[in-house]
Amino acid sequence: MKKGLAKLTLALMAAGAISTTAHAATTLVYCSEGSPEGFNPAFYTSGTTFDATSKNMFNRLVEFKLGTTETEPGLATSYDVSSDGLEYTFHLRKGVKFHTSKDFTPTRDFNADDVIFTFDRQGNKDNPYHTVSGGSYEYFTGMGMDTLIKEMVKVDDYTVKFILTKPEAPFIANLAMDFASIFSKEQADFYMKKGTPEKLDIDPVATGPFQKVQYQKDSLIRYTAFKDYWQGKAKIDRLVFSITPDASVRYAKLKAGECDVMPYPNPADLQQMEADPNINLMSQEGLNVGYLAFNTQKKPFTDPRVRQALSLATDKSAIIDAVFQGAGKAAKNPIPPTMWSYNKNVVDYPYDPVKAKKLLAEAGYPDGFSTNIWAMPVQRPYNPNARRMAEIMQEDWSKIGVKAEIVSYEWGEYLNRSKKGEHDTVLLGWTGDNGDPDNFLYVLLGCDAVGGANRAQWCNEEFNDLLLKAKQTSDKAERTKLYEESQVVFKREAPWITIAHSVVYEPIRKEVKGYKIDPLGGHYFYNVSK
């Protein structure tokens, strides 16, 4: 028996040795945290799906410059904006090839028809593809593109004009988002003719650096480098997503050399990773914010002094240590410091319980009051442990006489009830979509978002006017000024306690070169070599 086992082990080891030498192609293995929901990024909102689709398979008219939140030309080489901000004309890149799939071989290069098809499908209810595969375009409608785009005009094969219903400066940043990934109209027509239009969403051809070869549900996704990619072939030959939901197992695989890059490590493993000579632990501040929103339509939070007092009574450094275990940075603005227009000059409320108590007395609550803190039931990068965070705040607030009860609901219920404003104070956060300040400030704090993503239920005219003005000009310097001003108003009015921006860690094997962390949370492998 023993001999048999030894033989089997030897045979397996030998087989392993043969296998590694037999395949000389460079393969990069990314241990992803979950399965993609599908292969059409326009349907979904999760980063896991975007990594597997838009980030590595697709291109957009404009792209995010890797490692920044700024945009750069993608499938459009340039664009012009009319003086009234209502017309955007895109000049398209020539000679861009689409991938080939098992049952479809493209006969032409990318052109204006593909751009119009991509957006028309999402916005036009009469487009024959609109309802295919469920037809729900959450990001497209969520970013207001359905009401923003009035018309699309094909000027010629390589020029497309978008006519908008109102000036909207973040439009360009929106076009760099995943839902705006360009599909092949030729492939769409091909499947429609065959009577299997849903195949477009399962096996799309795209123009990006990697083409999908195989997807084994919950197990693997295999890609090969697209040799005709318009920016040149990727440095690696094959890309494999090895789907590994548990963070400890991802780390074990990284140590054993079974994966080269892993996302979302356990905070508890970071120290060990840093000490490992085979691992390069990369880090960057994430494009996110964790906050506590006061329900400003409920007493006593209608009074800014009460909100300021509780801001003064909260010890953020204790939260950063206990909840983020150091992997976070105290937040003073609602937008993260990596984002343009971040106002460095804003002064945060210091931890000062004495002053807080005084302010509370001034507001008419010398003995404090009773309230609640809603704690999220799920873990998020911007808040790894909401319960613990709520406990620390509860303790801090009790020092100035505010008695807070911690409340929690199942996640869907939590989001729904807090949207309706059933809370007194609620812990939540946000991860940026497109690197535009509007995507934080207007989406989370604008008057239109009350009863929706604006959990503070806060509508301040002065603040809102600044944001509306910033939407209407495409002059970045002027927008910067307006956003900086709005952050001063925000801090003074204190509808939130801005808690922290988390730090994103990405452990990679030492032999992996050229990998960059994307501040928007994506995982790109085009520039990576091994």
Added chain:
Amino acid sequence: MFQFIFRRLSLVIPTFIGITLLTFTLIRLIPGDPIEVMAGERGVSAERHAELSAQLGFDQPLYVQYYHYVTGVLQGDLGNSLITREPVMKEFLTLFPATIELAFCAAIFAILIGLPAGIFAAVKRGTVIDHSVMTFSLTGYSMPIFWWALLLMLVFSVNLGWTPVSGRIDVVYWIDDVTGFMLIDSILSGEEGAFASAVSHLILPSIVLGTIPMAVIARMTRSSMLEVLSEDYIRTARAKGIAPWRVIVIHALRNALIPVITVIGLQVGILLSGAILTETVFAWPGIGKWLIESIGRRDYPVVQGGILIVACIIIVVNLLVDITYGIVNPRIRHSR
């Protein structure tokens, strides 16, 4: 015999109705709106929420939804996943081979170790061997699976490098999905070393998943053997001078196996219903992990459909066990 099978089958129908009703209502009793969960922090507007509810049929009264569900099931349509939009049956069929493969290997491991260990302990009753086997099986039975899996993984995969950490095959092999069974597909691919790689990926998960059934089988075999060994006919056999191994294997074991077969059958049923923890730790693309993730996402059709299929599998396995039992032990089929 046919009457016996018919009696068993007639019990299946009410069980089936009960399961559809239970899965349908239970998943809806858990608070949480699937549309809100799908939208996350971003949220959806009230109009969009209503539109999606109508699209997914959630705006209809529950009894209408149940009616649609049951009529769908009777026509073999379990609906589409709310997340991936794929038919539930298709997803199940994609993932089930991985679960069968793992369950099969785990069962072999459990039987190969559990059965001899139980026999040995019974024969050597009261000795150090007996006590060690029993302590070992009790430890196995009470082992927290998650911890056990990570421990084995750290020792054998990370530190010693003998087995791979997780997955079904090394990423260097590009195996086409033909049957869904990696052991078979790796042979069909003709790639050198692929089969060995598939086997090596099965070792740790099979041990982890097989540990509890192994302990159960060992303990059951031991107690059943002890009972049989004290029977008069065994004493008679021994008195007749039959070789000791023959007494144990031919005379005792055959009778002792009856309750053990039931236990093995039930354990296989459990293994086939998907091993949530083992599948999660070893990133094994089976149905256990699929179901648990779907509960988290409130993916109603997957939870309803998946649990229904799993329950059917358990019903069928139990039925087979009952029938086998009836064949092995005529007293049972006649007495009922």
